[in-house]
Amino acid sequence: MTWRAPEITRTPEPHVGDERTMLEGWLDYHRQTLLLKCAGLTAEQLRTPSVEPSGLTLLGLVRHLAEVEAWWFRENFAGERVDYPYYTPDDPDADHDVSAADAEADFATYHREVALARAATDGRSLDETFTEIGPKRRTFNLRWVYVHLIEEYARHNGHADLIRERIDGRTGE
Template sequence: MHMERISPPGTGGERETLRAYLDFHRATLALKCEGLDDGQLRRRASPPSTLSLMGLVRHMAEVERQWFRRTIGGAEVPHLWSDHHDFQAAYDATDASGAEAFAAWHAEVAHSRKVEAAATSLEVTVYVPKWEEEVSLRLVMLHMIHEYARHNGHADFLREAVDGTVGA
């Protein structure tokens, strides 16, 4: 579950900065989950929502898979927790285990890093049918930073509801 969280550099190139911010947000999600058992990771803070910390980890594994493995990498791989392109299905962690969720997430993050590193530049583009336009690796990385930042805000509230831990 642990992922070292290193603050992004105050100076540096664009790609290095994007990588650092994305990794910072990935590590923040791991930090929000650190030290919790499966029951705590599954706890829902705002019923009837199925949102939980484990659900966020599962969702972000699916999002990593979508943007890096499928979109940028061009791989045709199945969804992790849905047969019908339903990213919301990952939120329901009722019968899930932390080991399974974190293994999937770590595997997708590792694969995402490889796909990003192999791209020749941030200008690499791919067509996204849902958006009906070409998007660059730069946009995908910025989108992922946005996804993590938004969901890490949710993780703050979810963690506080579990055991009162705030901050970081």
């Protein structure tokens, strides 16, 4: 049987709540939107690029956002040492190379990274600060990470919308 990206029921975005509820709710809404754009597609369809010259694919976005979750929540904020599944110093954009990717395994990696990101922030204050890894050494707080990831998902979900429409004509949601 051919593997297909699982169907998903997206939880509506929050309309009322405290700051943490709103940030977590909107981030989850965008995480689920990405999965909704992939739902029902085969591994081959998930590897279908948008339009030339771009090689952007839905599977590449899933892989990229798994590493974004790990980078910001776990490695930077929580100070964990992360073994990235795709990134290497020789090929920092390997998350977008889906030519030999295993879509089912990549979706499992994505779900695992989201769960680990949730665990890394559980009970932590939005005001808690950290210094970014790398040469810039900027200081951020957890609140910034949530806002940044909401922005990043929203931008990539726009890409996902166009890619999905090209694959099978499905739009919206």
